[in-house]
Amino acid sequence: MATLAHIVRHPVKSIGYEPLDRVALTPGAALPWDRHWAVAHANAKFEGTPAEWQRKLNFLRGVTQPALMAIRAELDEATGRLTLSHPDAGTVTLEPEAEAQRLMDWLAPLWGADLPAPRNVVHIPGQAMTDWPDPFIAVLGTASLDALSAAAGAPLSPHRFRGNLWIEGWAPFEEFELVGRTLRIGAAELEVRERITRCKATHANPDTGRRDVDTLQVLRDNFGHEDFGVYAVVTREGEVAAGDQVQVT
Incomplete structure (x- = not known):
């Protein structure tokens, strides 16, 4: 069974991450207060x-x-x-x-x-300052992080990837197979839209602020791509909380 392991927002684009216990999702909107500034x-x-x-x-x-x-x-x-x-x-x-x-x-x-x-x-009211203008929420798998960490030979913090919802219980990179499908988490539903291609921001250790792992090279050498996580959009409003079951339809 897959569950929602972590919720994270980033109030200022590229400047600070904040773990949350729960959050209310709204169709047509990014995670509340994520990339608000x-x-x-x-x-x-x-x-x-x-x-x-x-x-x-x-x-x-x-x-x-x-x-x-x-x-x-x-x-x-x-x-x-x-x-x-x-x-x-x-x-x-x-x-x-x-x-x-x-x-x-x-x-x-x-x-x-x-x-x-x-x-x-x-700050633009109603528009998160995300990398794309679409109201995307980044969904990532903890097993994918574990697989990448094993390939890198060092434990990697999830905060390198500045995602929003981390799912536990999927196989490594199983999220790539869910494009076009719906995730039901708590009272909310999200449609998975596309894979996320990464940049060298993920080379930096969020504990030190220094580049210490070439994550892109590790992805290329071991998995044949530079993708990590998927973008999804909210299609049904509702609150989600850490520990909620995640169903795929």
């Missing part, structure tokens, strides 16, 4: 806050600066205040939009002076 850099191809989704290259990302991968997050949904912590930068608590300059000042040393400086915080 993003931080644009000085070379972004837009001015100020755009009116619509923008490509990921406009924002601070772990693929460019692996130190960002070690940030952890804790969001107070009632107040909108976000606490970020990093092993080198310490901890800061703020409101990302109202205190945008504090956020950018805290990020600047991690991002590095040789990169285009953090410029402004972006």
Whole structure:
């Protein structure tokens, strides 16, 4: 029997991950508060806050600066205040939009002076700042992570892959076979749409913020691709919680 093992959101794109016990899913929407904000850099191809989704290259990302991968997050949904912590930068608590300059000042040393400086915080109501404009939720299998860890010769943290829902009980990479099918988790349903092709952001250890495993090479050499996890969209609203049974239809 497959079960929902972990739920994770990332309130700011590429800047902090936060485990959750439960969450309510809504059709046509990403995981609540996931990639709710993003931080644009000085070379972004837009001015100020755009009116619509923008490509990921406009924002601070772990693929460019692996130190960002070690940030952890804790969001107070009632107040909108976000606490970020990093092993080198310490901890800061703020409101990302109202205190945008504090956020950018805290990020600047991690991002590095040789990169285009953090410029402004972006939030578009109703649009998660995910890598694609679609309201995707990333679904991953714990057995796939175990298989990849064995091939790499070291245990790999799930937070390298910045997924949302981790499923326990599937065979390694079984999720690839579920494209086009429906997952029933708790009261919610999701349709699996496509595989996720990965980038070298996954090379970084989220405990240290340093690249230590070439996950893409391990995937190519052992599994013949660079994919890990699948994208799904919510088709029926409902709450999901860690421990819920996962049924495939």
